[in-house]
Amino acid sequence: MAQEQKQPRKAEEVEETPEAAVESDVAERKESLDDDVDAILDEIDDVLETNAEDFVKSFIQKGGE
């Protein structure tokens, strides 16, 4: 999905900051973002039901309302 790629932010930043600084800045931010993502996924991994396929197969509901 394209959501994460469509920000026009890059152009604005380049105007104000030297290019090298932008790169290290972005790299740094990406690193802390990656840590962040890893932390939450690790936590979710711990609680996710173990056999996804079986779970999905057996999740059967009747219609309601």
Next chain:
Amino acid sequence: MSVRRVMGTEVEYGISVQGAPTANPMVASSQVVNAYASATVRARRARWDFEEESPLRDARGFDMSRQVADPSQLTDEDLGLANVILTNGARLYVDHAHPEYSTPEVVSPLDIVRWDKAGEQVMLDAARLAQNLPGNPSIVLYKNNTDNKGASYGAHENYLMRRSTAFVDIVRHLTPFFVSRQVICGAGRVGKGQDGREQGYQISQRADFFEVEVGLETTLKRPIINTRDEPHADPEKYRRLHVIIGDANLSEIATYLKVGTTALVLAMIEDKFIAADLTVDTPVASLRAVSHDPTLKQTVTMTDGRKLTGVQLQMEYLDLARKYVEDRLGADADEQTLDVLARWEDVLNRLESDPMSLADQLDWVAKLKLLEQYRSRDGLAWDDAKLQLIDYQYSDVRPEKGLYHRLVKAGRIQRLLNDDEVERAMTEPPEQTRAYFRGRCLEKYAAHVAAASWDSVIFDLPGRESLQRVPTMDPLRGSKAHVGGLIDASDTAEALVAALSR
């Protein structure tokens, strides 16, 4: 003129018995409801009073005959399924094959959130209590709307409206709003089509289950505008708009905006403020198309020829609502009305510029972000069972397992209320409506309340041969201001009934 109005929600929870996928869901639902009732309702258990229910009355002015009605539409016949009234004024019961919680009547969007979230906690406690029953069934409940195999169950909203408002105006102005509001209050779904056979992610749990524009049914041929007209109030003065198109939200902000923005649009319709024609061509197809495009670029075609995205269509309503509140209330606008407007605007602007920045506010974005993180880390395709599992488990009501709850715990989703406020709402009724009278009577005189419903409390008093029915037809009477002192001063049900009949 504001977001304030008598309203409530009713949510059917998905149910599964761990290790027993073929267990009868009606039995499991009854176990959940009865376990909660036995543990919390003191003395005798008041029955639900069906006298005033008329689920086959149609807002267009006719009654559907019972012979042509589908049996699933007959909700007013006491099927012997569990059904209980709580001291917070809510109703907890079994509807078809799901446990359902209806909030007490409240008058503000934040109070909807409060008593709707209290319902999640009631369900959580109920399922835990059911584990003590013979056989120790391990029942897990999900606040979602589909099994992704063809079945859907509802999360309905109810709004009290002036009877004098023409139903055609409601249909005309509300349909485009309902086609588009999912961009804010969709709960997100892995899979497309009623049985989920098409791969991918969509914004709404429910969109694919809507097949007609207007109608009475809720279980088949579901309509965008439901015409059930059962006001539980003076039918000369009021109608109850029964909204069946929403998703069950976990996010407090999503529920708050869903109800708050809808209440504002209803106020504009009642006051005939909307002159513009926002009619959408092919609403049912448009509803699905908007849901199927989480990039939010999908447009719908307006009758006037314009093509608008779901977000742009919402902005049309926001502009109207801003002008309306300014025109009718000006500097007197209440805090919640202004807050709903400000949040509505902020969310729409973010949906336009950077939707993923709403991962801490909206269910469909929070779920999508998590799914995309898994997809990128583990290289998963959209038909991978793990992604489907994440979709289901997002709505698991258990704090230790539910992914919504894990995200809240990790500080990744904003809240409007704290745990204490929600816990209090599990037992305490709202103070501004008749739910206060109902809840307090159940709390204080449980042994002598034979039955109750939205519009009555029926007492069985010692020494009296006939039951004493106290009608509560006006949703705004029976509030704390009306009866709080009286209940405080009446030590017994007899004293209360005597004081009420003076």
